[in-house]
Amino acid sequence: MPVVEAFDHVDALEPLFMAEFEFxxxxxxxxxxxxxxxxxxxxxxxxxxxxxxxxxxxxRACIRLEEDD
Known part of the structure; x- marks a missing residue:
């Protein structure tokens, strides 16, 4: 399974978290x-x-996330 780095804003240098996803x-x-x-x-x-x-x-795959309430 690929490891994906998740970032919480455009200029982030460190990922918010890293996780394995099936896709x-x-x-x-x-x-x-x-x-x-x-x-x-x-x-x-x-x-x-x-x-x-x-x-x-x-x-390495990376995604940017926005928190949604």
Whole structure:
């Protein structure tokens, strides 16, 4: 399964989180993250790109999210 880096704004240098997905989320889809105690945070996928790692040259999938209440 591919590892996807999720960022919360355009100029973020560090990902909000990294996760394994069975498939790459598409623009317009929503993700929910479980937060204790029993609540969820909802995010909308607004941008997708791939970046190349300096070490090894592998490409990594990245998504930008906007929090949606």
């Amino acid at each position: 790459l989320p598409r623009i317009g889809e929503y993700l929910s993250i479980d937060t204790p105690p029993g609540y969820f945070r909802y995010y909308k996928v607004v941008e997708i790109w791939h970046r190349q790692d300096k070490e090894g040259g592998a490409f």
